[in-house]
Amino acid sequence: MEFVGDEDRFAALEAGVAAAGIERIAPGVAVADAVDPGRVRGLAYTRRALDLLGRADADPNSARAVVEAASVDREGTVAVRARVVRDSAAVSTSEVERECGSALVARGFDVDLDDPDHTLRVLFAGDTCLVGWTVAESVRDFSTRRPTDRPFFQPGSMAPMDARAYANLAGAGPGARVLDPMCGTGGVLIEAGLVGSDVVGNDAQAKMVRGARENLAHYLDDTDVECDLLRGDATALALRDDAVDGVVFDAPYGRQSKIARHSLDDLVGDALAEAARVAPRGVLVADRSWREAAVDAGWRVTDAFERRVHRSLVRHVHVLERS
Known part of the structure; x- marks a missing residue:
């Protein structure tokens, strides 16, 4: 789960209406045992929830290794979006997107940057990298x-x-x-x-x-x-x-x-x-x-x-x- 703002304890408590077993693991991000995508849409201080493929060190090669090793049960087009949470890691997001995108292409996926069927998110927070498919996003209106x-x-x-x-x-x-x-x-x-x-x-x-x-x-x-x-x-x-x-x-x-x-x-x-x-x-x-x-x-x-x-x-x- 990717939080909004800089009050992680508050965000995690609110996120408890949409998820169970929330554990904050790095600034701005947490993992959970179960997530209700419908309830995530109504959260204020959570930006989105991911179906986690894996965790790695905060560098492009480690992120690509997660994509290459993960079991992927999705079909259709994909896009990769990388983000450094709160400027907490010195990583080139464009390089990460290229590396992870090429790993997906090697596994038979077609890339569609405008309207993909699935979006792979790569989040960097401190020395942690989280890789996962977007399953829900809050409505930021x-x-x-x-x-x-x-x-x-x-x-x-x-x-x-x-x-x-x-x-x-x-x-x-x-x-x-x-x-x-x-x-x-x-x-x-x-x-x-x-x-x-x-x-x-x-x-x-x-x-x-x-x-x-x-x-x-x-x-x-x-x-x-x-x-x-x-x-x-x-x-x-x-x-x-x-x-x-x-x-x-x-x-x-x-x-x-x-x-x-x-x-x-x-x-x-x-x-x-x-x-x-x-x-x-x-x-x-x-x-x-x-x-x-x-x-x-x-x-x-x-x-x-x-x-x-x-x-x-x-x-x-x-x-x-x-x-």
Whole structure:
């Protein structure tokens, strides 16, 4: 598996919704025991998954030796694509493509660089070379859903790529139902819906509910997912116990809550308790750690990340399971 960005631990955790037995072996790459190609398409921080032919030293001759020795059960045209991950190896990718391509031609394959039936990927990461056939690639269309391009926009909206990753960590996917109890403009719900989840949004402000409804209609009307939006208090949700499979929300960032009767500490703590009532797993994103509040609310914090957005904002990501 080939990761995006430079936060491999975070990428590997998200990739766990599409693969089992993930092991990071070099910067930007990991191996796994099993991969669901359909779920790979919906990942944010994984670029693609390969059917691994072999591992070798990071040089063109070793890569060619893997191709020559591997059992190949594919038919049709091929292309070879080589890449150095994060500039971590001094290798000529054009030389690698020539060497591995000639090895495939010697085995009877025809090369088609424009529209091949199969693509052989050769990845170099540090002193490691991985050779494999591409079996799935994630859909990298996040720029088409920039917050400023949505029908309804408010400053502070989360980037779609991050929203997708958090939704995946909260259990989004076909057959799941995902809740955002502070949904704002609906960015997390859009990304959860696009990977097949039914979605439920809640917000204290009527204008946010109206705006989120407009955004969800724009991006999800052509899908089969169900979208429900409610105006209400995140600390007293109009949902039954265990109503959803996962919950994900972006807590207020050091600002006055729009629910005047709550302090920020009470708002987040009580919202966490409500989330634990309606879902077995969740993700909380905030501008500081809420680990103690999450534990007090009935959660176990299974993973935590500090992810820099810009110089003045670091997002604290809490991955939660009901204790």
